[in-house]
Amino acid sequence: xxxxxxxxxxxxxxxxxxDFYFITSLEYREQFVTRLLKEIRSYRGSKFTxxxxxxxxxxxxTPSVLSADQLHQILEEVRDTFDVRVKEVxxxxxxxxxxxxxxxxxxxxxxxxxxxxxxxxxxxxxxFMHRAHDRDEALECLRLLSETGFPTYSVDLIYGxxxxxxxxxxxxxxxxxAFDPPHVSAYSLTIETDTRLGKxxxxxxxxxxxxxxxxxxxxxxxxxxxxxxIQQYEVSNYSKPGQQAVHNAGYWSHKPYIxxxxxxxxxxxxxGKDAPVRWYTKQDIKTxxxxxxxxxxxxxxxxxxRQLADERIMMGLRTRKGIAVDELSSRxxxxxxxxxxxxxxxxxxxxxxxxxxxxxxxxxxxxIADALILDLVSMQ
Ligand code: SF4
Numbered sequence: 280x281x282x283x284x285x286x287x288x289x290x291x292x293x294x295x296x297x298d299f300y301f302i303t304s305l306e307y308r309e310q311f312v313t314r315l316l317k318e319i320r321s322y323r324g325s326k327f328t329x330x331x332x333x334x335x336x337x338x339x340x341t342p343s344v345l346s347a348d349q350l351h352q353i354l355e356e357v358r359d360t361f362d363v364r365v366k367e368v369x370x371x372x373x374x375x376x377x378x379x380x381x382x383x384x385x386x387x388x389x390x391x392x393x394x395x396x397x398x399x400x401x402x403x404x405x406x407f408m409h410r411a412h413d414r415d416e417a418l419e420c421l422r423l424l425s426e427t428g429f430p431t432y433s434v435d436l437i438y439g440x441x442x443x444x445x446x447x448x449x450x451x452x453x454x455x456x457a458f459d460p461p462h463v464s465a466y467s468l469t470i471e472t473d474t475r476l477g478k479x480x481x482x483x484x485x486x487x488x489x490x491x492x493x494x495x496x497x498x499x500x501x502x503x504x505x506x507x508x509i510q511q512y513e514v515s516n517y518s519k520p521g522q523q524a525v526h527n528a529g530y531w532s533h534k535p536y537i538x539x540x541x542x543x544x545x546x547x548x549x550x551g552k553d554a555p556v557r558w559y560t561k562q563d564i565k566t567x568x569x570x571x572x573x574x575x576x577x578x579x580x581x582x583x584x585r586q587l588a589d590e591r592i593m594m595g596l597r598t599r600k601g602i603a604v605d606e607l608s609s610r611x612x613x614x615x616x617x618x619x620x621x622x623x624x625x626x627x628x629x630x631x632x633x634x635x636x637x638x639x640x641x642x643x644x645x646x647i648a649d650a651l652i653l654d655l656v657s658m659q
Contacts, residue, residue, distance in 0.1 A: 280364075281330040282529045283357060285315070286540035287342040288564060291375065295409040295475040296437070296468060300542035300562040301340045307564055311540075312349045314568050318539055319356040321572045327537055327547065332361045334526035335368045337390070343372035347384035354388055361537075367392055367525045369433075374420035375412035382427040392524075393432040394464070395420055400454045401447055404440055409475065421458040431522055434460045438500060439467035439493040441486055448496050452503045459507065461522040465500045466515050467493050494646060501642065514597045514645050531594040533587060541567040541575075554582050588613035589656045596655075597648050601639030618658045626651065 289308060290301040322328055335357060342350065350370070357363060369392040370385065382393070397417045399405055405413060412420075424432050434455060438448050455463070470476045470487060479485040488496075501511050509517045513531070516524065529536060535555070538545045542562040548555040558579040561567065567575060588611035595602030607613040615623070626632040631644040631651065640648055 280333040280529075280534060281327075282334040282336065282526050282534060282536035283332055283361065284336045284338060284526075284536055284538045284543055285342075285353065285357075286538065286543040286560075287311075287337060287339040287345060288541050289339065289344045290341045291344065291373075291411040292409060293475065295407065296471070298471040298474050299340065302564055304564075305344060307568065308345060308349070310568050311564070312345065312352065315353060315540060316356045318572060318575075319353070319360050322537070323360050326550070328361050330362070330535060332357075332363045333366045334529060335363070335365060336526045337368075337370040338394075339371055341373050341376070341396075342370050343376045343381070347381060347388060350385070350390070351388040354390075365389075369394055369524070369526055371396065372420075373410075373412060374416040377420050377423060379423050379427055382423055382429065386427065386429065391430045393424055393429050394435065395424065395432060396435045397421070397455070398435055398437045399440075399451050401451060404437075404443065404447070404451075407440060408437065418454070421455075421460070425458060431461050433462035433464055433518075433524065434458075436463060436465040436500075437468050438465060438496040439488050441468075441488055443488060443496070445492075445495060445499060448499055449503070452500065456503070456507050460509070462516070462518040462524065463504060463509055464516050465504075467497065497646060510599075511642075511645070512599045514648055531598060533591060554584050554587065556581050584611050585613070585659075587611050589659075592656055593652050596638060596640055596652050597645070599639065599645075601634065601637040603637040605636075613659075616659060619655055622655060622658060 286300070288301050289305055290303055292303060293301070335354070337350065354368070368390050370390045371394045373396045397420070398408055398410060400414050400417050402414050421434065436451065436455065470480050470485070476485060480487070504517045505511070508519055511517050512523055516527070533546070533555070535547045536545060537547070538560065541560055541564055543560050544557060546555055546557045556579060559577045560575045561577045588607060591607065591611060592602060604615065607615070623632050623635055623638060626644070627635060630641055631647070633639045633641045633644065640651070644651060
C-alpha cells in the first residue's frame, strides 16, 4: 500500500522558524492548481498506479489557503488517476483560514483528518513565531473542529521557545487539553539557518532555551498529555488509542509514496529490486508552473540497503514500538554487530533501552533518541 503527499506551497506570511518550501505570493494559486492537476494526470497508466493508495496527505505550506472547490478538484484527480482505497485523508490547516462552512465543505470532499497548526495560544509567542493567527483564532478553530464533528484531528504545538517559562507551557497545554484533542504533534523549537530566527541567532540577538529547560518542557508535555490519555507513540507524536497518524507511520516504515507539487519527495520500491529509489522535486514555483514532470526532478537517489537500514533504525527507534531485530535482518540484510549489542546491553542497564528485541527506548531514552541512534548506527 502506498501514500500520496501533495505540497501546497502557499502561506500568508513567513513564520520565523520555518524552513519548509513556501511562497507568500498567493496570486499563483489558480495556475498552481491547474499545473498540479496536470502533474497528477501525468501518472495515468504508469507503474506508480499499480500500488493501492491508502493515505493522502495535503501538506505545505498552507493547503487551507486553497478553496474547498480547488481541493475537491485535486482529490478527484487523484482518485481518477490512482487506485485509491483510502484509510485517511489528512489536510494541514491554519487557524486563520478556517470557518464552519469551510470545514463542512472539506468533510464533503473526503478530508477526514485535520492537522491544525496552532503552535501556541500565547499572544507573545505567536508574535515571536510570526504566525498569521492570534490567540482567539487558535481557540476558535479548535471549537469549530469539535462542532463540525471532524472524524479526527491533530494539533501542532511548539515548546522550548527562547524565554518560554514552564508556566507558559502549562497554560498552553491546559488550553489545548480543554478541547480533548485525539492527536497532538509537539515539537521543540529548532533554529534553522535560513530562517528569521536563524538570522537573529547569527547576529547574537537570540538566546535559545538551555537544553535542560527544553528537557523539562518535553517531560511536561509527555506527562500532561498522558494524564489525559494522549500517549506518546513517537518522539513528537501523541494520540488517544486508535488515533495514530497512518500516513506518517508509512514514512517511518518505508512504505512507498508519491510526492506531488514543488519540493515534494517520492520514495518507490522498484519491482524485482531490493532497494528503492527516492527523488526530489525542485523547490521553485516558476519551474513548477512551466515544466513537465521530468524537468521538475531535482535529484534522484538510488538507495542502498545499508542506507535504508540506517534510516529504519533512526525512524523506528524514535517510536514507542521500536524496531524488531529480525526485520532489520530479513528486510535490510542488517545484523547488529558485537559492539552494537554490547552498547544496547549497557544502555538497558542504564535505563535508556527498555527491550532488546524489538529494540525499544524508555521514556528517558526517547529524550535523547537522536544522539543514541547516531551512536548506534556509527558502530556498524
Ligand atoms: S504556515 Fe507552516 S509552512 Fe507556512 S511559513 Fe508557517 S510554519 Fe511554514
